[in-house]
Each structure stands twice: as structure tokens, then as C-alpha cells.
Amino acid sequence: MTLRALVSAGPSLTEGLRSSGTSPGSKSLHLVGPGKVGRQLLRELFTPPFPLRLVAVSDRSATVFDRAGLRTECLADHKERGAPLSLLDGAQAVPLDLALGLVRADFVVDACDTRLDRSEDALRRVQAALRSGSRVALASKAALAVAAEELLATGRVGANAALGGTGARLLRELPDLSRSCTEVALVANASTTALVEAFERGEDRAEALRALSALGVLEPDPAADLDGTDLALKLAIVARAVLGLAPSVAEIPREGLQALDPALAWWRAQRGRTTRLVARATRAGELSVALEELPRSSPLAVPSDRVAYVYGLGGGASRAHIGWGIGPRGTARALLADVAALTAQANRGGAS
Amino acid sequence: MSNAVTLSASASLYQLPLRFPLASGLVLEGAMLGFEEIGSQDAPAVVVLGGISAGRHVASSAVDPAPGWWEPFVGPGRALDTGTLRVLGVDFLGGVGASSGPASTGLGASFPQVDASDQARAIARLLDHLGIDRLRAFVGASYGGQVALAFAAEHADRLERAVVIAAAHESHPLARAWRLVQRGILDLGVAAGRETQAVALARALAMTTYRAPEELLARFGGDGGDLEAWLAARGRAFADRFDAASYGILSRAIDLSRVVPERIAVPATLVAFPGDRLVPIESSRELRRRLAGPAVLHEIDTPYGHDGFLKEVDALSEVLLGALEVSS
Numbered sequence: 001m002t003l004r005a006l007v008s009a010g011p012s013l014t015e016g017l018r019s020s021g022t023s024p025g026s027k028s029l030h031l032v033g034p035g036k037v038g039r040q041l042l043r044e045l046f047t048p049p050f051p052l053r054l055v056a057v058s059d060r061s062a063t064v065f066d067r068a069g070l071r072t073e074c075l076a077d078h079k080e081r082g083a084p085l086s087l088l089d090g091a092q093a094v095p096l097d098l099a100l101g102l103v104r105a106d107f108v109v110d111a112c113d114t115r116l117d118r119s120e121d122a123l124r125r126v127q128a129a130l131r132s133g134s135r136v137a138l139a140s141k142a143a144l145a146v147a148a149e150e151l152l153a154t155g156r157v158g159a160n161a162a163l164g165g166t167g168a169r170l171l172r173e174l175p176d177l178s179r180s181c182t183e184v185a186l187v188a189n190a191s192t193t194a195l196v197e198a199f200e201r202g203e204d205r206a207e208a209l210r211a212l213s214a215l216g217v218l219e220p221d222p223a224a225d226l227d228g229t230d231l232a233l234k235l236a237i238v239a240r241a242v243l244g245l246a247p248s249v250a251e252i253p254r255e256g257l258q259a260l261d262p263a264l265a266w267w268r269a270q271r272g273r274t275t276r277l278v279a280r281a282t283r284a285g286e287l288s289v290a291l292e293e294l295p296r297s298s299p300l301a302v303p304s305d306r307v308a309y310v311y312g313l314g315g316g317a318s319r320a321h322i323g324w325g326i327g328p329r330g331t332a333r334a335l336l337a338d339v340a341a342l343t344a345q346a347n348r349g350g351a352s
Numbered sequence: 353m354s355n356a357v358t359l360s361a362s363a364s365l366y367q368l369p370l371r372f373p374l375a376s377g378l379v380l381e382g383a384m385l386g387f388e389e390i391g392s393q394d395a396p397a398v399v400v401l402g403g404i405s406a407g408r409h410v411a412s413s414a415v416d417p418a419p420g421w422w423e424p425f426v427g428p429g430r431a432l433d434t435g436t437l438r439v440l441g442v443d444f445l446g447g448v449g450a451s452s453g454p455a456s457t458g459l460g461a462s463f464p465q466v467d468a469s470d471q472a473r474a475i476a477r478l479l480d481h482l483g484i485d486r487l488r489a490f491v492g493a494s495y496g497g498q499v500a501l502a503f504a505a506e507h508a509d510r511l512e513r514a515v516v517i518a519a520a521h522e523s524h525p526l527a528r529a530w531r532l533v534q535r536g537i538l539d540l541g542v543a544a545g546r547e548t549q550a551v552a553l554a555r556a557l558a559m560t561t562y563r564a565p566e567e568l569l570a571r572f573g574g575d576g577g578d579l580e581a582w583l584a585a586r587g588r589a590f591a592d593r594f595d596a597a598s599y600g601i602l603s604r605a606i607d608l609s610r611v612v613p614e615r616i617a618v619p620a621t622l623v624a625f626p627g628d629r630l631v632p633i634e635s636s637r638e639l640r641r642r643l644a645g646p647a648v649l650h651e652i653d654t655p656y657g658h659d660g661f662l663k664e665v666d667a668l669s670e671v672l673l674g675a676l677e678v679s680s
Contacts, residue, residue: 297364316361320355321354322354324353
């Protein structure tokens with residue numbers, strides 16, 4: 001497949017997929033991974049005032065592309081039905097790396113699921129987008145977990161959504177934090193916090209899991225959330241970016257929610273205390289994910305609709321980043337905020 | 353999408369509900385309150401708020417030995433005795449502390465306008481979070497006094513006594529006029545790209561409204577001290593902490609905040625300073641007359657004008673002791 005061929009595929013897309021009112025001057029966007037978050041992003045894009053032109057969407061099966069712009073709501077509806085993009089007229093089954101190079105959008109949003117065993121693939125995806133001149137906003141944590149320091153140093157990769165809406169802050173404050181931060185502490189997995197809150201209300205484990213699944217708070221397979229893997233991934237990202245460490249996620253000692261007795265969480269709540277799954281790293285290289293009893297007024301004692309990234313500055317002082325870019329809508333909005341931040345950075349003459 | 357704040361060891365955070373509705377009809381998203389507690393957790397609780405430049409750090413403690421903004425009044429053996437009281441200091445929403453504000457949220461001048469009733473509702477939520485059903489007293493001075501009145505109006509069942517110092521049920525037009533000019537300075541400075549200088553100049557002007565003529569005459573009359581250097585120093589110190597957006601929001605919040613005194617049945621202790629040019633004594637007298645509940649007004653003579661709430665340690669301590677004794 002060549003660029004000419006891919007571009008020529010544009011006009012053959014069904015009329016319904018073509019945007020009716022795009023501004024030729026607006027920045028172009030290529031969405032990779034139209035899953036739950038990606039679909040929400042498509043819906044957010046349909047709502048003004050985002051001055052972005054969606055020119056391509058890629059899933060595992062294919063890429064649809066139109067330089068003039070695609071209709072975001074049609075694509076969202078198509079994916080909502082569980083259908084692969086390859087079923088669409090004009091969709092091209094090209095390797096993703098190649099598609100990124102051919103589309104060469106101003107921004108690539110990577111909303112693929114995070115799979116630790118596919119970190120290298122995820123990293124190659126980001127590198128391909130960067131080579132094509134795109135700036136990349138990541139919801140996926142896989143590439144960051146193995147190369148956050150390298151990717152963030154480019155100034156062309158955003159991790160806002162990957163870090164619950166706090167990644168844009170981190171990027172802005174990274175020069176200072178890299179110098180002054182001695183340790184980090186994270187409460188950054190909403191599912192585990194929601195489960196603790198359920199225990200604190202007196203629900204037992206089975207009851208709480210059932211209720212949270214029904215509400216869509218838990219992923220269909222919540223194992224990586226509940227066993228601490230997701231939190232370890234986020235810890236690896238900030239430990240690399242801020243503390244200059246290079247941890248292997250698999251080697252970070254961790255306990256999960258299975259280690260928490262619901263009755264203990266309830267009892268602590270009765271005493272005005274709370275419990276959270278906390279990830280910690282020190283500059284000396286000690287990393288862990290463990291359940292902790294906390295005062296309710298601790299910066300780490302965030303409710304399940306927020307995440308906390310607390311950067312220790314020594315002497316008891318800290319810099320707290322509290323984010324609410326979680327869940328499909330919050331993550332989608334965090335991605336768009338990242339695109340805005342990357343645009344602002346480009347306009348300021350940042351890395352190009 | 354996020355708040356970013358720097359915290360001292362003594363600072364605590366409370367996350368307000370993700371969408372916190374404001375009196376203006378706007379919604380504050382992802383807001384939080386920064387606060388500090390000193391004293392015994394089991395003791396009766398007192399909230400202490402000061403003017404717009406004051407924050408959560410009311411007084412020193414073992415955790416944070418730096419003096420607080422109301423140090424002479426709060427601590428072991430002082431009027432608000434931390435040996436027998438649980439004292440809570442809170443950063444204002446919209447300000448520059450650990451509570452959400454223009455800088456912490458990154459919203460800048462787009463941060464939604466808040467008023468005293470919003471602060472009061474946020475504090476009521478904080479009390480829920482801390483398991484405090486009822487306050488022994490809500491002590492507020494200046495803008496904090498407006499918040500105390502708003503809390504008394506909206507949460508009467510949670511308060512034994514409001515102590516309102518150098519504040520009234522609404523701002524006097526002359527005070528509003530001064531603040532309008534200050535905000536004009538801020539707007540001009542921001543437009544000209546000289547925000548820091550504008551904040552300092554606006555604050556310097558504000559300083560002239562905080563103090564009474566006799567104090568300035570005593571300090572700077574004749575060949576006295578250097579008035580210009582004093583104003584510049586006060587302005588600079590403030591500009592080191594405040595951005596124009598926060599200053600504008602809290603300044604406007606004072607103007608917007610008003611309560612209907614007839615709706616306040618909570619017992620109240622009022623303190624006014626006859627030389628206060630921002631809150632004329634007649635405003636405090638009118639407030640006392642119109643309050644629905646029992647109210648006593650203490651008029652304390654001071655050369656410090658509005659800033660008497662920071663300077664008149666002996667007289668004010670006596671009033672505080674009396675107010676708390678009546679409450680207990």
C-alpha cells in the first residue's frame with residue numbers, strides 16, 4: 001500500500017463517513033484504538049468547540065482515512081455495534097506502523113488497551129507516529145511503562161490520560177520535579193478505590209464486585225486492576241520520568257485487593273480512617289504497591305472518582321497532583337486536554 | 353482535569369464532590385479544600401477564617417512550627433486554646449492556598465466566581481467528611497466574617513455561635529468602589545503584561561483602606577517613616593503569593609457576598625472597629641439590630657482600622673474567651 005493508494009481510498013469511503021463541516025485549517029487527528037475510550041473521544045470530538053479534524057481511525061482490522069475529515073458520530077456508532085473497521089467501504093487493512101506514516105496526522109491519539117506483554121509493540125507504534133512528525137497523546141500506558149523518560153523527553157508525547165488527567169501537569173513540572181522530588185506515592189486505580197469504598201459501606205467482597213461490575217466501574221476483566229498491576233504500571237511511568245529509575249513492572253512487589261479483609265476496611269472507616277492501595281517509589285529505587293491505612297485527610301485518600309500523584313519534596317513538603325481524568329469520558333477529555341497542551345507547547349516553540 | 357498544589361507537612365486535603373454547584377449557577381469540577389487542624393481531635397471544633405490573604409495555617413503547631421496568621425490568638429493557653437479546642441483553618445476556594453483556585457486548576461481567569469455562601473457550603477461538606485456534626489463556634493474576620501455569616505444563615509443547626517469580626521451582612525458601597533479600582537488596576541496590568549506589578553499596586557492601594565488615618569499619621573506624618581517603601585513592601589510581599597486571577601476572584605467575592613440578617617437565628621458575637629473604613633461601624637450596628645438571634649456587638653477602639661482583627665490581641669482575646677464561654 002502506498003501513500004497515493006491510501007489517499008485515493010478517501011473518496012471511496014461512504015458519504016456518511018465524510019465530515020460535512022471541517023475547517024481545512026484545523027489540526028488533523030488520527031485515532032488508534034476506537035474502544036470504549038476511543039468511542040467516547042469520537043463523541044467528544046463531535047461536540048464543539050474542539051477545532052480538530054478527525055482524518056483517520058485505526059483498529060486491529062483496518063484504517064479508515066479521509067484527509068477532508070471523517071464523521072465522528074458514524075464511526076462511533078459503527079464501533080459501538082462491535083463491528084470492525086474493515087467492514088467499512090474504503091477501509092484499508094494496512095499495518096498500523098505504515099498507516100501512521102501514510103496518514104501523518106498532526107496528532108495521534110493512542111487509546112489502545114494497555115497490555116504489558118505488548119509494551120514493545122506499543123512503543124514501536126508511538127515511535128512510528130513520532131517519525132511521521134505527529135505528536136502523540138497516550139491513554140495506553142504500555143509504551144510509557146518501558147520508555148516514559150525517553151518519550152516524555154521528546155516534548156511531543158503527552159501522558160495526561162495515562163496518568164488520570166495529571167500527566168499534562170507532570171510534563172509541565174517535570175524539570176522541577178526531576179530535580180527536587182525524592183519519592184512518589186500514588187493512589188491511581190479507581191477500581192480498587194471503589195471496592196474499598198464499598199467495603200467501608202459494609203458490603204462484602206462478592207456483593208461489592210457484583211455491584212461495581214453492574215455499574216461498569218470495573219472492567220470486564222478487572223484482574224490487572226485488582227491485583228495491583230495497573231498501579232504498578234503507573235508507578236513505573238512516574239518512577240522513570242521523575243526519579244530516573246528503570247523498573248521492570250513485573251518485578252515491582254505488590255499486593256492486591258484480595259489481601260484486604262472487607263471487615264478491616266469497614267472497621268477502619270468506623271474509626272475515621274481509610275484504606276487505599278498505594279504505590280510508592282523512592283529515588284533509592286525502592287518500589288512497592290501495598291495496601292495502607294491512611295488518615296481521611298491525607299492527600300492520598302482520594303475518592304474513587306479521582307486519582308492522586310503525590311511527589312515528595314523533602315522536609316514533609318509535597319506536590320500533589322489530583323486528577324479526575326478517569327472512566328471513558330474522563331479519559332477522553334484528558335486526551336483532548338493533552339492535545340490542547342501539545343498544541344500550546346508547539347505554539348510556544350517547543351520540540352517540533 | 354487536575355489540581356496541582358504544594359503542601360506543607362501539616363496540610364490536609366478534602367475532595368469536594370466531583371461537581372460542586374456554586375451560587376452563581378456555575379459548577380466547580382474536581383474541587384478540593386486545603387485545611388489544617390490543630391488541637392485535640394476529640395475536642396469541640398472551631399473554624400477560624402481570616403481575610404482573603406489568610407489561609408489554613410492559623411497558628412504554629414508541632415507539625416508546622418512556622419507562625420500562623422492569627423498566632424497570638426490560637427495555641428495552648430491562648431483565647432482559642434488548642435488544649436481544649438479543635439481548631440480548623442481552611443484555604444479559600446478561588447485563592448492561592450491548597451484549595452482549588454485559578455492557579456491550582458490551571459483555569460486562570462476562567463476559574464468560576466465564588467462567593468461566601470460557596471465557601472460556607474464547602475466547609476459544611478468538609479465538616480461532614482471529618483465527622484463534625486456541630487461547631488462550638490465559627491470565627492471569621494473580614495471576608496472570613498462574611499463566610500461565618502453565610503454559614504450561620506445556611507447551617508444554623510450545625511453552629512453554636514458565630515463570631516464575626518470586621519464584617520457585615522453586605523459590603524459598603526465605598527468599600528466596593530475601592531475594590532473596583534483595585535480590580536481595574538489588575539485588569540490593566542494583566543492586559544499590559546505586568547501582572548506582578550499590578551497585583552502589588554492594587555494591594556498597596558488596599559493597604560491604605562485597611563488602616564486608619566491616625567495610625568498612618570503616627571507612622572508616616574511629618575518626617576516619619578518611608579510611606580512609599582512601606583506600601584511597596586506590602587505590595588511586593590502579597591504579589592509573591594497572589595496572582596491577579598485569585599486576587600480578582602476573592603475581591604469580587606467580598607462584593608458579591610451578602611446575607612439577610614433576619615434569617616440568622618444563631619447566637620452571634622460581633623466585633624467592630626470604629627476606625628474601620630471598609631466596614632463602617634454603622635454597618636455592624638445595623639447587622640446587630642437586624643439579626644434574628646441574640647447578638648452582642650463589641651466596639652473596640654484601635655488605631656489600626658480594619659486590621660484591628662490582627663493587632664488588638666488583648667481586647668479581642670477577651671471577646672473570644674467570652675464568646676466561647678457563653679457557647680460552652
